[in-house]
Amino acid sequence: MKMSKKLFLIFGPVILAAVLLVALFLTPVNVQDISRGTIQRAALSQSPKVFRGMAVKKAAFSKNYVPFFGSSELSRMDSLHPSVLAQKYKRSYRPFLLGAPGTQSLVHYWGMQGIDDKLEGKKAVFIISPQWFVQGGINPDMFNYYYPKPAIVKWLLQAKNNSMDRYAAERLLALSRDRSSIENNATIRIAAGQSLTKFERIYLGLKANALDREDQLFSKITLNNRESAVIKSEKILPATYNFKQLDETAYYLGRTHTTNNSFGVDNTFWNKRLKRSYKKLAGKQANYSYLRSVEFSDFQLVLNQFAKQNMKVLFIIPPVNKRWSEYTGLSMPMLRQFVKKIKYQLNSQGFHNVVDLTKDGGKAYFMQDTIHLGWRGWLAADQYINPFLTKAQPTPKYKINNYFYSKTWQQK
Numbered sequence: 001m002k003m004s005k006k007l008f009l010i011f012g013p014v015i016l017a018a019v020l021l022v023a024l025f026l027t028p029v030n031v032q033d034i035s036r037g038t039i040q041r042a043a044l045s046q047s048p049k050v051f052r053g054m055a056v057k058k059a060a061f062s063k064n065y066v067p068f069f070g071s072s073e074l075s076r077m078d079s080l081h082p083s084v085l086a087q088k089y090k091r092s093y094r095p096f097l098l099g100a101p102g103t104q105s106l107v108h109y110w111g112m113q114g115i116d117d118k119l120e121g122k123k124a125v126f127i128i129s130p131q132w133f134v135q136g137g138i139n140p141d142m143f144n145y146y147y148p149k150p151a152i153v154k155w156l157l158q159a160k161n162n163s164m165d166r167y168a169a170e171r172l173l174a175l176s177r178d179r180s181s182i183e184n185n186a187t188i189r190i191a192a193g194q195s196l197t198k199f200e201r202i203y204l205g206l207k208a209n210a211l212d213r214e215d216q217l218f219s220k221i222t223l224n225n226r227e228s229a230v231i232k233s234e235k236i237l238p239a240t241y242n243f244k245q246l247d248e249t250a251y252y253l254g255r256t257h258t259t260n261n262s263f264g265v266d267n268t269f270w271n272k273r274l275k276r277s278y279k280k281l282a283g284k285q286a287n288y289s290y291l292r293s294v295e296f297s298d299f300q301l302v303l304n305q306f307a308k309q310n311m312k313v314l315f316i317i318p319p320v321n322k323r324w325s326e327y328t329g330l331s332m333p334m335l336r337q338f339v340k341k342i343k344y345q346l347n348s349q350g351f352h353n354v355v356d357l358t359k360d361g362g363k364a365y366f367m368q369d370t371i372h373l374g375w376r377g378w379l380a381a382d383q384y385i386n387p388f389l390t391k392a393q394p395t396p397k398y399k400i401n402n403y404f405y406s407k408t409w410q411q412k
């Protein structure tokens with residue numbers, strides 16, 4: 001047998017497989033449909049793979065799933081959690097949880113890129129955590145942990161010379177550790193208000209196709225399966241929705257889960273996070289401020305995107321645990337000023353569905369720990385969430401103001 005034939009028999013299958021794999025990743029076709037079961041697992045999983053990708057979110061928002069944007073409060077899966085209530089009482093919507101520890105405005109903004117056609121005119125719930133609004137905004141490590149490369153590549157191809165895209169590019173350059181030359185150079189051009197080169201467009205187009213295929217193939221792998229937690233949590237609820245009975249249930253759950261401390265904090269959270277260190281934290285938050293932060297402009301990116309997609313959004317501002325804030329010295333006048341500032345940013349641009357719960361931090365079992373909504377807190381939020389999502393809402397009239405991208409507003 002000739003040497004060339006022997007080499008072909010050895011390396012031919014490898015070469016053919018490589019060619020087929022490259023074709024698979026570069027050809028713009030749908031690799032597979034995403035099953036309802038996968039969507040349901042993804043909606044509850046809070047998996048970074050879901051945040052980074054687009055395929056599962058696009059499939060979900062084509063159906064009756066509603067994006068719930070937030071952070072770590074969405075991880076507290078008790079019996080009054082929005083996902084549990086929606087399933088127990090067979091509501092017309094299902095929450096798709098887009099929030100986990102460390103997710104803030106920029107993660108949510110980039111997470112909406114590339115799926116904008118599925119968000120057009122859709123409703124959403126957005127939980128604004130005052131704790132995001134520290135001076136430096138999002139932690140760079142957390143931003144890069146959730147870095148949604150498929151969405152960012154798509155965004156680079158569509159970016160325009162306007163305030164939103166230039167600011168987004170500046171923040172991307174400031175935070176991203178993805179320094180591959182072509183993507184980075186393209187981002188620099190967007191930040192400077194310049195157009196991409198022809199070569200950059202060709203490269204990014206091929207890259208976008210490859211990342212799409214990768215996302216569709218692998219986004220459903222290793223999803224956290226929390227369906228059993230929802231099923232277990234809903235068993236304790238009354239068969240039919242009754243606020244009085246649900247409040248009694250929430251009160252009972254709060255009382256039985258906060259028996260080992262005087263702050264009304266969940267027992268497990270207390271043992272793991274506070275028991276050994278709480279004495280050192282007395283008065284430590286006296287100088288905290290949520291009034292001056294780059295996060296206000298990062299949040300403006302989200303508002304700009306909501307307006308661009310004509311979305312109807314319910315904003316919820318949660319409280320802090322009153323007993324804990326008194327112990328740590330967190331300023332309530334400062335928190336009230338934060339609420340006034342963020343409400344002005346919302347209301348002046350046409351976002352009027354704003355629920356302020358910050359005065360409720362002293363109610364029994366309203367909070368699960370120091371800053372996260374708990375049993376009665378989720379039930380209170382549900383009094384706004386359910387009617388907003390199940391009843392017709394007027395078409396909003398947004399008037400985006402680029403002033404909110406300025407350093408003047410950040411520090412005002």
